[in-house]
Amino acid sequence: MILFFDPSPPLLRWCKEENGVFSERRSMFGPGWAEAILRDIGGADRIDAIGYMLHNGGGEITAPVSLLSHDLLAKVERCIGLLPEHNDATSRIARYWTDALPAIPHILFCDTAFFIDLPGEVSTYAVPHELLKKGIRRYGGDGLAHRWAWNKAQALLTNQSQKLLSVHLGDYTNIAAIRNGKPLETTCGFSSLEGIPSSTGCGDIDPTIVFQLHSTGMSLGEINGLLSRESGFTGLSGEECAFLDLAQGSDPKRDAVREIFLYTVVKYAGAFISVLGGVDSIVFMGAQVRESLNIISEICRRLEFLGLKCAAGPRENGKLWQLSARNSRVAVLGMQCTAWEIMREEADTVLKKEV
Amino acid sequence: MNILVFNCGSSSLTYKIFEATGDEDIPVLLSGKFHRVGVVGREPSYSEISYQGNSQKEIVSVRNHREASALALKHIRANKIGIDCIGHRVVHGGGYFQKTELITGTVIRKLRRCLPLAPIHNPIALDVIEECMKTFPSVTQYVTFDSAFHSTIPPYAYTYALPRKIIEQFGFRKYGFHGISYLNATREATRFLHQPPGRLRIVACHLGTGGSSVAAIEDGRSIDTSMGYSPLSGLMMSTRCGDIDPMLAIYIMAAFEYRSSELEEMLNKRSGMLGVSGFSSDIRDIARQMSEDDGERASLAFAMYVHRLKKYIGSYIIILKGIDALVFTDDIGVGNYSLREKICEDMAWCGLRLDEARNRKAVPEGVSLISADDSRVRVLTIPAWEERTICLEGINLLRRDA
Numbered sequence: 001m002i003l004f005f006d007p008s009p010p011l012l013r014w015c016k017e018e019n020g021v022f023s024e025r026r027s028m029f030g031p032g033w034a035e036a037i038l039r040d041i042g043g044a045d046r047i048d049a050i051g052y053m054l055h056n057g058g059g060e061i062t063a064p065v066s067l068l069s070h071d072l073l074a075k076v077e078r079c080i081g082l083l084p085e086h087n088d089a090t091s092r093i094a095r096y097w098t099d100a101l102p103a104i105p106h107i108l109f110c111d112t113a114f115f116i117d118l119p120g121e122v123s124t125y126a127v128p129h130e131l132l133k134k135g136i137r138r139y140g141g142d143g144l145a146h147r148w149a150w151n152k153a154q155a156l157l158t159n160q161s162q163k164l165l166s167v168h169l170g171d172y173t174n175i176a177a178i179r180n181g182k183p184l185e186t187t188c189g190f191s192s193l194e195g196i197p198s199s200t201g202c203g204d205i206d207p208t209i210v211f212q213l214h215s216t217g218m219s220l221g222e223i224n225g226l227l228s229r230e231s232g233f234t235g236l237s238g239e240e241c242a243f244l245d246l247a248q249g250s251d252p253k254r255d256a257v258r259e260i261f262l263y264t265v266v267k268y269a270g271a272f273i274s275v276l277g278g279v280d281s282i283v284f285m286g287a288q289v290r291e292s293l294n295i296i297s298e299i300c301r302r303l304e305f306l307g308l309k310c311a312a313g314p315r316e317n318g319k320l321w322q323l324s325a326r327n328s329r330v331a332v333l334g335m336q337c338t339a340w341e342i343m344r345e346e347a348d349t350v351l352k353k354e355v
Numbered sequence: 356m357n358i359l360v361f362n363c364g365s366s367s368l369t370y371k372i373f374e375a376t377g378d379e380d381i382p383v384l385l386s387g388k389f390h391r392v393g394v395v396g397r398e399p400s401y402s403e404i405s406y407q408g409n410s411q412k413e414i415v416s417v418r419n420h421r422e423a424s425a426l427a428l429k430h431i432r433a434n435k436i437g438i439d440c441i442g443h444r445v446v447h448g449g450g451y452f453q454k455t456e457l458i459t460g461t462v463i464r465k466l467r468r469c470l471p472l473a474p475i476h477n478p479i480a481l482d483v484i485e486e487c488m489k490t491f492p493s494v495t496q497y498v499t500f501d502s503a504f505h506s507t508i509p510p511y512a513y514t515y516a517l518p519r520k521i522i523e524q525f526g527f528r529k530y531g532f533h534g535i536s537y538l539n540a541t542r543e544a545t546r547f548l549h550q551p552p553g554r555l556r557i558v559a560c561h562l563g564t565g566g567s568s569v570a571a572i573e574d575g576r577s578i579d580t581s582m583g584y585s586p587l588s589g590l591m592m593s594t595r596c597g598d599i600d601p602m603l604a605i606y607i608m609a610a611f612e613y614r615s616s617e618l619e620e621m622l623n624k625r626s627g628m629l630g631v632s633g634f635s636s637d638i639r640d641i642a643r644q645m646s647e648d649d650g651e652r653a654s655l656a657f658a659m660y661v662h663r664l665k666k667y668i669g670s671y672i673i674i675l676k677g678i679d680a681l682v683f684t685d686d687i688g689v690g691n692y693s694l695r696e697k698i699c700e701d702m703a704w705c706g707l708r709l710d711e712a713r714n715r716k717a718v719p720e721g722v723s724l725i726s727a728d729d730s731r732v733r734v735l736t737i738p739a740w741e742e743r744t745i746c747l748e749g750i751n752l753l754r755r756d757a
Contacts, residue, residue, distance in 0.1 A: 081610065121658035125599050126591040128621060128630035134611060136603060185666075189600035197516030202601065205515045206583035209527055210604040211619045220609045226521065227601055235518035259511040267579075267670040274669020275662070277701030305676045306704070 001046050003037070004343050006053040007089035015340040016041055022340050029089055034096055049105045049351060051343050052094045055192070056083040056139055057110035064113040064144055065346045068094060068106040076108065082135070083191065107347050114143025115176075115183050122185055122275075141188030142168050146176040148342045149283045149335065154181075156320070157331055163276040165269060169286040169296070171199040171243045173265065177272035185272045193228055196264050199242045202231035203264060233257050247292040262295070266302045279306065285335040289321070296323065296334060306330055357384065358749050359431070360442045360742045361424065361487070363479045365565070366394050368423045371742040372436060375750050381743060385436065389415070389423040404430065420479040421486050428490040441487050441496045442749040444535060444741065445480045446586075447473035448500035450526065455503070455748040457756070458484065458496040466498070472530075473586075499748045504534025507576040515584075531580035533561040533685075537570050539744040540682045543737045545575070547722045548680065556675040558668055560698075561739070562688035564637065567592050569664065571671035579674060581667050587623060591656075591663050593636035596626035598663070631656040638687055638694065661697045668698070672705050678732055681707065685739040689719050699734065706731030 001018040012029035014037065015022055027036060038044055052068070054061065058079040066072060073094055080087045098106050115123075115138075123138045125131075149166040164178045173196045177185035187195030197203035205227070213223050233241035236257045245251075246258045273279045282303075284296045293314055300310050300323065307329030314321045314334065321334035356376075362369040372385040387404040394400065402415045402423075417423040431438065445452075449472045451465045466484075470477045480498075487496060513529040514522070521527065540559040548555065557572040567590045570580040581589030591597040599622070607613055613621070629636035632653050634644070638660060644653035672678050682688075683695055692715050699709040708730040717723035717736040726734035 119658075119662075120655050121662040124631065124655060124659060125603065126596045126628075126631055126656075126659060127599070127626045129633055131607060131621075132631075134607075136607070138600070189603070190606065191600055191602040193602040194600035202516045204598060205517065205527075205601050206529075206585055206588040207596070207599055207601055207604050207622060208583075208585035208587045208619070209515070209517075209525075210601055211615050212525060212527075213521075214608075214615045220605050224602070224605050226518070227605075231517050233516070235521075236514070236516055238519055256510065256514075260514055260516060263511045263674070266673055270670040270673025271666035272669070273673070273704065274665045274702075278704035302676075303673065 001041065002049045002051065002344065002347060003041070003047055004051045004053070004340050005090070005093050006339060007086065007093060009085045009089050012089070012093075017340065017344050022338065022344070024338075024340065034100070044101060047101065047104060049107060049347065050097050050101070051107040051109060051347055052090050053109045053111065053144075053339070053343065054079070054090050055086050055111045055141065057112045058082050058135060058139065059116070059137070061108070061110045062113055062116045064110055064147060065350055066108055066110075067350050068098060068108040072108060073098060082139070105351060107350055109144055109343055109346065111141055111143045112139040114147045115140030115186055118183060118186070125190070136190060138186070138189040138194075139191075140176070140183065140186035141192045142172070142174050142176070142186075143183075144342055144346060145285065145337075145339065146178065146183065146186075148337075148345070149285050150178050150181055152335060153281055153283050153333060156333065157281055161280040161331065163278055163280045165272055165276075165279055165282045167265070167269075167282065167284045167299075169243065169247075169284055169292050170288055172201070173198065173243065173261075175265070175268050175272060177276050179276055185275050187268050196268065197232045197236075197261060200229045200232045200234045202227045202235070233261070236260065244288055244291055247288065247295045258295075262298060262302070265299055269299070269303060273306070279330055281331040281333065282308075283333050283335060284323070285337055287336070287338040289319075289334045289336045293321070293323075293334070296332075300324075300332055303330070308332065356439045357437055358440045358442060358746045359438045360444075360745045360749075361427075361480075361483050362444045362742050362745065363420055363476065363483060365475050365479075366390075366392055368392055368420050368427070368483070369742060370424075370427050371746075372431070372438070373743070373746045375746065381746060385431070385434075386742075387427055387430070389417055389427075392417055392423050393419045402426070406434065419482070421482040424483040424486045425490075428486065432490070438491060438494055440749055440753065441491065441494055442745045443480055443484055443487075443496065443498050444501065444745055445469070445498050446476035446501045446532060447530065448498075448502045449530065452498070452500045453503055453506040455497055455499045455752050457752065458488075458498060462498065495753075497749050497752055499535055499745045501532045501534045502530045504537050505529075505531030505570070505577045505580050508579055512579045527584055529580070529583045531568070531570070531577065532566070532582045532586050533563075533568050533570070533580075534577070535741050535744050535748075536561045536684055536739045537572065537577060537580075538748075539740050540684045540737050541572055541575055542744075543722050543740075544680050544682050544735055547724070547735060547737075548733060550679075555680055556678045557680045557682055558671045558675070558678050559682040559684060560664065560668070560688055561685045562664075562683065562691075562694075563685040563739075564687060565593055566595065567685075567687070569667040569671060571675055573675055579671060590667065591631075591660050592627045593638070594624050594627045594629045596622045596630070628656050628660065631659060638691065642691070642693060657697075661694070664698055669705075677705065680733045680735060681726075682735050682737055684737045689717065689736045689738055692717060695725070695734075695736075702732075707734065709734060 004015045015024045146166045174187045309325040309328035319336035324332035368389040385406040391400040553574040568582045708727040710727040714725040
């Protein structure tokens with residue numbers, strides 16, 4: 001059995017995988033969390049390996065997947081400040097299990113590592129050097145998923161696909177532009193707040209807004225809460241609204257929100273196609289692709305002038321959809337996958353090396 | 356009919372008198388500019404005037420735009436030039452103004468409400484308007500707004516994904532600026548390409564020595580632009596940072612204890628090309644420095660400027676579903692061919708190909724076509740002609756009201 005941890009405080013999200021069966025769990029990250037997990041899985045001796053997701057590895061952690069050594073864990077702890085709540089939880093969980101079970105392999109997944117070599121003009125913010133020296137740069141996000149999408153697309157597409165848009169759909173939709181395996185753009189910046197609005201995150205806004213809010217007496221913590229947890233689809237629609245509510249919902253109240261989402265996605269697609277100098281293929285992936293086929297075809301319709309042609313009816317093959325017509329100049333694929341499944345596949349690359 | 360036009364920059368005041376005769380061609384009778392208005396520094400402020408073939412340049416002491424405009428008006432009176440109408444540029448009309456308007460008591464009251472929207476630009480324009488009312492109380496005056504051209508941007512493009520109640524409480528939305536320049540670019544592109552108005556899909560890049568932005572224009576109307584609630588967002592500018600992760604502003608204040616006012620000032624006045632290059636806010640200086648041994652930071656600044664502009668151009672090409680014309684305007688847009696060359700690289704995907712020789716020969720005084728003959732997208736350079744556009748707005752307004 002392999003355990004995977006992807007904490008999102010105050011929630012502890014984790015998953016156990018055994019013989020290809022994944023069971024996701026959500027519990028509170030508080031006292032007694034580890035004992036509860038051991039009860040759930042039936043004892044520590046059933047664990048063969050444990051993986052941990054680190055969402056921001058700063059400039060230090062450069063491998064997307066690696067065995068977690070003592071030195072690496074120390075590096076993880078040095079990155080806490082970049083994404084305080086998430087990174088702190090990941091490092092504490094990793095510290096706990098590596099101490100408790102030193103004999104089994106521990107694996108670190110780093111979601112920013114894929115983007116570590118973004119070109120300077122992409123990763124740099126136009127701020128003074130005194131700020132750039134303090135580690136302020138665009139780190140990108142969701143690197144594990146985008147790298148996985150590139151590799152899958154290479155294996156699946158017969159045409160030479162060098163310029164790829166990888167769209168990860170979900171509550172934190174984000175896009176990466178990849179050319180010849182190397183990422184050239186990402187919608188995530190220093191944090192994942194930048195970019196496309198999410199279920200509760202504002203996405204791109206004029207930075208002056210932060211200063212205006214602060215001048216009314218709001219604290220930085222309150223502004224952070226407002227922009228990260230009360231904005232996005234939920235803030236705009238005035239009630240809780242997840243990605244699936246937008247993708248599937250027929251509620252006309254949400255039409256305006258859906259349009260804002262679609263418009264932002266299409267604008268980013270255009271920006272990245274310009275950076276790539278064209279596009280050969282587009283991958284839509286995520287845990288909810290099956291439920292999002294309507295919204296995907298709406299995005300594709302808006303890209304038709306590029307020579308993209310949608311298939312008459314999307315053909316599913318396993319968890320894969322061929323969404324473009326045969327004579328389309330741009331190949332479009334849908335890939336249903338969870339973050340756990342990607343971690344499981346990636347874990348093999350380091351576990352096999354170990355054997 | 357003589358129309359006097361005032362155009363307030365943050366540290367300059369340009370004014371021109373046009374002789375409107377009813378022709379397309381509107382000769383300039385007098386043109387003047389005050390430089391370094393209200394700038395504290397070693398160099399003094401000075402004034403340039405050219406009138407009846409004579410040009411003069413002199414050092415003058417003007418502490419602010421009100422004093423500069425008073426001097427200009429005094430000069431006009433001393434030369435006994437008749438003024439029939441006075442036009443003004445106001446940067447930010449907020450939700451109050453969607454078009455050029457004659458100045459009335461009500462308009463002045465609405466203008467006052469717009470002052471906090473553009474704290475640097477709006478108050479100085481109002482000062483100049485008041486000075487003109489004092490000197491020429493019976494002359495018709497009108498205001499043209501830089502934000503008005505963008506009042507056609509649809510809600511899905513101007514809405515930030517913030518809580519509705521916060522949006523309503525603060526009026527947060529995308530406004531956009533440089534509208535007077537985009538109006539000119541649209542009109543000139545349409546005329547140059549012999550198209551009936553409202554038939555072109557245009558991406559226009561207003562690249563100035565201070566601020567810069569991009570606009571997507573369909574049927575003569577703006578449908579999106581890169582500046583937002585304030586002129587801070589969008590492209591990388593001479594000293595403004597352009598787009599950044601909103602979390603960064605929070606993180607920098609929290610982690611490094613910057614005060615809000617300090618960081619806001621830093622992002623407005625010490626970032627952009629100046630911040631990254633470390634030595635100049637002027638892309639022309641930066642382009643020269645790139646080939647030097649220590650040109651690394653200059654090269655990075657230049658590459659960032661190009662990259663960000665390419666992203667916006669790509670976005671707007673997609674939302675317009677392809678374009679007919681790409682326009683470069685204002686001082687940097689018209690004056691820097693190597694920048695245009697970089698921006699138009701690898702654009703075959705949308706049917707755009709630059710003609711290198713034409714690009715190098717583009718003239719700053721008029722409209723130039725710089726794309727290759729087989730390019731589906733026509734690429735043009737067009738001078739900004741802001742004062743002339745303000746004058747034309749006045750002529751249209753008077754005709755409408757007559």
